[in-house]
Amino acid sequence: MRQHKAMFQYVEEILYSYDRKKGDKSKNKIAYDRYQHTLRVYHWMLRITNELKDDTLDLESLKIATIFHDAGYGSPDRDKPHGQVSSAICRDYLERRQYPPEKIDFICYLIEEHSNKKLFYESRTPIELVVLMEADMLDDTGAMGIILDSWIASKDENATFESVCRHFEKYTYRHMKQMEFVTAPGRRFWHEKRKLVYEFLRQYRRDLGDMR
Numbered sequence: 407m408r409q410h411k412a413m414f415q416y417v418e419e420i421l422y423s424y425d426r427k428k429g430d431k432s433k434n435k436i437a438y439d440r441y442q443h444t445l446r447v448y449h450w451m452l453r454i455t456n457e458l459k460d461d462t463l464d465l466e467s468l469k470i471a472t473i474f475h476d477a478g479y480g481s482p483d484r485d486k487p488h489g490q491v492s493s494a495i496c497r498d499y500l501e502r503r504q505y506p507p508e509k510i511d512f513i514c515y516l517i518e519e520h521s522n523k524k525l526f527y528e529s530r531t532p533i534e535l536v537v538l539m540e541a542d543m544l545d546d547t548g549a550m551g552i553i554l555d556s557w558i559a560s561k562d563e564n565a566t567f568e569s570v571c572r573h574f575e576k577y578t579y580r581h582m583k584q585m586e587f588v589t590a591p592g593r594r595f596w597h598e599k600r601k602l603v604y605e606f607l608r609q610y611r612r613d614l615g616d617m618r
Contacts, residue, residue, distance in 0.1 A: 420480035548599030551578030
């Protein structure tokens with residue numbers, strides 16, 4: 407992280423320049439910290455790549471793309487997908503620092519497509535994009551997902567234990583049930599989180615009197 411300190415600071419300033427309470431639509435009830443999310447995704451990316459041992463991986467480009475992947479949330483431009491806005495922010499930053507054009511194009515491709523789940527399982531998808539997607543999804547899931555869903559659902563003025571459970575089933579549980587990962591380390595992390603989520607929901611339903 408030290409070698410990219412200036413990039414982190416740049417993105418931090420962008421993301422903290424707007425009202426965090428507005429956030430994105432899925433988390434608009436809470437003061438979600440998009441910069442802290444970026445740091446967590448970066449650490450998940452490192453965990454995956456440290457185990458992946460892929461000599462073809464362009465780790466430097468992946469690191470930069472991870473740092474900038476959500477920078478667009480700090481932009482007042484809400485008419486475009488955040489990946490597209492994030493990509494433009496990164497391109498401007500790198501061009502002003504005279505990065506090689508082909509590197510800039512690849513990094514910006516990773517950023518712009520990181521939410522495009524249609525590419526996740528395609529064999530031609532670059533491993534860098536797969537890892538960025540996996541790292542992004544590993545955040546706010548598992549234990550984090552349990553807390554996040556409870557946090558959001560509790561903001562409802564009529565919140566109950568049952569309504570929190572329904573929210574959890576609709577978001578974290580359904581998301582983790584539907585998704586499968588591609589890389590070996592990613593799958594292992596995902597299955598660990600899924601096991602926790604399944605057991606939590608089983609016990610929560612039991613505590614609510616569900617006889618299933």
